Amino acid sequence: MKKNIGNAMALYPTPAVVVGVRVEGKATWTLVAHVGIVAHDRLLVSLHASHYINQGIKESGRLSVNIVTEEWLPKADYCGIVSGHKQDKSTLFESTAGEEGTPMVNESPLTMECRVEDVYACNGFENFICSIAHTYADESILDERGKLDYNRLKPVLFEFPTYQYLRTGSVIGQCTEAGKQYEKSQA
Known part of the structure; x- marks a missing residue:
């Protein structure tokens, strides 16, 4: 029982x-x-309204x-x-400007450059609804067909509320294949 x-x-x-x-x-x-x-x-980026970076997102879109x-x-x-209100983080990473001008x-082997389409305020957070303008991928994370391979990318995952970082796991199957096998077993 749950x-x-x-x-x-x-x-x-x-x-x-x-x-x-x-920002500035x-x-x-x-x-x-x-x-x-x-x-x-479309994707969503949710940031507490007090974040320094929010002003730059709203100004540039x-x-x-x-x-x-x-x-x-x-x-x-x-x-x-480290808060951008208190410390200049401009040199923390080597960066390149994308076609939309964003750093x-x-x-990072995978970057999406986004345009803010809408901002939704909720419980002290600003939720930026973004369209993806450009996706930049290092060739090392692309498969032989030029598609993203998440087993090569190996993104870090964040788990809340324990505040732990996790490694991505192994592939366990192709989408729809398990359902098709289940359907066959029911016939």
Whole structure:
């Protein structure tokens, strides 16, 4: 029997990402774990309204979403504990401007450059609904067909409420195949 544990957010883990934007002409970064898919070409980035980076996102209407891997997790974690209000984080990462002008972390093998389509305020958070303008992928994480291979990417996952980082797991099957096998077993 299941136990009611209240209104616990139980959709974790989610990928850890570093969001990049320009504020007052300088790149700034923050670690974000409140990200999600809104549609096949839209994503959500949720940040507390007090974050320094929010002003740059709202002014430019652009941001980059940089997938965190284990190789640069220490710097990504650090940029999440240091406030842009108090410290200049512009030189924390080597970066390149994307076609939309947003700073992108060079160490990240996968970056999505996004346009903010809407902002939804909720319980002290600003939720940026973004369309994906461009996706930049290092060739080392692409398969032979030029498609993203998450076994090569190995994104870091964040689990809440324990505040732990996790490694991604192994492939356990192809989407729809388990359902087809189940259907056959019921015939």
